Amino acid sequence: xxxxxxxxxxxxxxxxxxxxxxxxxxxxxxxxxxxxxxxxxxxxxxxxxxxxxxxxxxxxxxxxxxxxxxxxxxxxxxxxxxxxxxxxxxxxxxxxxxxxxxxxxxxxxxxxxxxxxxxxxxxxxxxxxxxxxxxxxxxxxxxxxxxxxxxxxxxxxxxxxxxxxxxxxxxxxxxxxxxxxxxxxxxxxxxxxxxxxxxxxxxxxxxxxxxxxxxxxxxxxxxxxxxxxxxxxxxxxxxxxxxxxxxxxxxxxxxxxxxxxxxxxxxxxxxxxxxxxxxxxxxxxxxxxxxxxxxxxxxxxxxxxxxxxxxxxxxxxxxxxxxxxxxxxxxxxxxxxxxxxxxxxxxxxxxxxxxxxxxxxxxxxxxxxxxxxxxxxxxxxxxxxxxxxxxxxxxxxxxxxxxxxxxxxxxxxxxxxxxxxxxxxxxxxxxxxxxxxxxxxxxxxxxxxxxxxxxxxxxxxxxxxxxxxxxxxxxxxxxxxxxxxxxxxxxxxxx
Ligand SMILES: Cc1cc2nc3c(=O)[nH]c(=O)nc-3n(C[C@H](O)[C@H](O)[C@H](O)COP(=O)(O)OP(=O)(O)OC[C@H]3O[C@@H](n4cnc5c(N)ncnc54)[C@H](O)[C@@H]3O)c2cc1C
Numbered sequence: 438x439x440x441x442x443x444x445x446x447x448x449x450x451x452x453x454x455x456x457x458x459x460x461x462x463x464x465x466x467x468x469x470x471x472x473x474x475x476x477x478x479x480x481x482x483x484x485x486x487x488x489x490x491x492x493x494x495x496x497x498x499x500x501x502x503x504x505x506x507x508x509x510x511x512x513x514x515x516x517x518x519x520x521x522x523x524x525x526x527x528x529x530x531x532x533x534x535x536x537x538x539x540x541x542x543x544x545x546x547x548x549x550x551x552x553x554x555x556x557x558x559x560x561x562x563x564x565x566x567x568x569x570x571x572x573x574x575x576x577x578x579x580x581x582x583x584x585x586x587x588x589x590x591x592x593x594x595x596x597x598x599x600x601x602x603x604x605x606x607x608x609x610x611x612x613x614x615x616x617x618x619x620x621x622x623x624x625x626x627x628x629x630x631x632x633x634x635x636x637x638x639x640x641x642x643x644x645x646x647x648x649x650x651x652x653x654x655x656x657x658x659x660x661x662x663x664x665x666x667x668x669x670x671x672x673x674x675x676x677x678x679x680x681x682x683x684x685x686x687x688x689x690x691x692x693x694x695x696x697x698x699x700x701x702x703x704x705x706x707x708x709x710x711x712x713x714x715x716x717x718x719x720x721x722x723x724x725x726x727x728x729x730x731x732x733x734x735x736x737x738x739x740x741x742x743x744x745x746x747x748x749x750x751x752x753x754x755x756x757x758x759x760x761x762x763x764x765x766x767x768x769x770x771x772x773x774x775x776x777x778x779x780x781x782x783x784x785x786x787x788x789x790x791x792x793x794x795x796x797x798x799x800x801x802x803x804x805x806x807x808x809x810x811x812x813x814x815x816x817x818x819x820x821x822x823x824x825x826x827x828x829x830x831x832x833x834x835x836x837x838x839x840x841x842x843x844x845x846x847x848x849x850x851x852x853x854x855x856x857x858x859x860x861x862x863x864x865x866x867x868x869x870x871x872x873x874x875x876x877x878x879x880x881x882x883x884x885x886x887x888x889x890x891x892x893x894x895x896x897x898x899x900x901x902x903x904x905x906x907x908x909x910x911x912x913x914x915x916x917x918x919x920x921x922x923x924x925x926x927x928x929x930x931x932x
Contacts, residue, residue: 456480457487460741466919481710491688498814501866534679572608616792623828633875720894744902767870770827783855
């Protein structure tokens with residue numbers, strides 16, 4: 438990259454900072470709209486994809502981070518189809534589509550129909566050993582609980598812990614909601630924003646005054662659209678939710694590879710951390726990588742790295758925007774993958790995995806049974822278990838060395854599922870500062886950030902720090918950022 442007078446070739450030049458799924462998708466959408474754009478994707482590490490990281494070991498497909506994505510929010514699904522990957526999409530396993538939860542060291546099924554906070558199936562809850570009788574009675578009393586003042590305010594927010602405890606009771610929170618939510622966000626539920634993570638529950642209370650009533654209303658004739666709108670439905674099962682996830686044959690790396698292949702040759706620069714981003718006149722930008730490489734000039738920039746990275750790049754010319762970005766904190770986690778022969782595990786492993794409530798005081802957050810969840814990734818006769826630890830409540834875990842993490846995972850699996858002997862292979866992945874923590878007020882914070890970014894012509898932000906951590910949400914922010922940037926470039930007549 439030689440220092441140059443800006444735009445010697447006359448081509449429109451766009452840089453994307455960060456080569457995770459958000460950055461790659463942003464680059465793809467920009468290129469789709471502007472086929473003659475000169476693109477750069479500048480990635481600090483030596484690999485594209487971030488937590489979309491698949492290892493192959495013989496016939497095994499071992500996901501080190503993300504393993505599947507939701508299709509109900511269709512942005513990832515649409516992108517896969519657009520990239521010609523439709524015939525490589527595979528659903529999650531059909532057997533044991535449910536989660537287990539640890540209680541007193543035993544793995545018990547989450548009551549059928551209990552989806553995060555929705556108590557949809559009364560008989561299943563009453564017969565479940567996950568809650569004590571007192572806990573069940575309190576959960577059943579949910580429709581009698583008064584709604585909070587201020588709920589009608591469109592900007593209403595409260596923590597997941599506060600909402601779940603006041604609606605469903607402390608035990609249902611500690612034994613079900615907290616571990617299920619921690620399994621997704623590795624977060625502190627006492628700080629996690631309900632409006633940013635599960636706004637549908639606020640809407641349910643707002644509209645029906647109760648979660649039970651909202652579930653019932655959703656099943657009543659006439660409340661639904663479509664051919665069978667007048668037939669009452671049975672309570673939805675948990676299996677229906679798990680059926681909404683898919684993956685790709687060969688692993689999620691296939692999506693990363695397809696996006697990388699769609700970039701112009703040489704557009705992706707690995708091992709290129711951006712150190713400085715300068716705003717020049719008329720919406721133009723100069724980027725200086727670390728490591729002594731000369732600066733380059735661009736007409737547009739998408740920052741698709743963490744909000745902390747965006748803050749450090751933006752601080753020199755917009756301290757206020759930087760300080761808002763810095764308010765979004767990130768958590769780290771570790772994933773240990775253990776490959777056993779199936780006969781080394783005494784437990785039937787009759788679920789997609791198990792979550793571990795904090796009250797159980799174990800050094801892990803969850804365990805995912807990959808051979809059950811994604812059977813296409815694992816040859817018959819093997820059991821692949823991924824053990825998750827760390828998160829906001831145990832940040833120190835991630836700094837343990839590989840041997841300590843593996844020993845802890847083996848010990849926990851011995852106690853919880855009767856794993857015996859040594860696994861035939863193990864892998865450790867650490868995801869440092871990868872999971873943004875959407876604290877109460879996050880929705881408002883994200884819109885303030887967006888308003889301020891709009892004042893900087895040619896600058897866009899994308900990534901998991903803003904509107905959802907799931908892969909489809911990241912792709913959505915990337916698509917929106919790309920679209921806004923293309924519109925700005927067109928409006929400024931640079932196109
Ligand atoms: C363990 C784990 C499991 C998950 N499981 C799932 C799942 O099953 N399904 C799902 O939908 N979601 C899952 N997620 C969430 C999802 O994978 C992430 O939210 C998503 O991949 C984030 O993508 P991103 O591009 O926004 O960020 P990242 O992937 O973090 O990308 C940001 C990139 O920016 C780079 N960067 C940082 N600073 C600089 C700089 N100065 N210059 C240049 N580059 C820089 C980083 O190296 C990184 O590659 C999981 C996340 C984790 C951690």
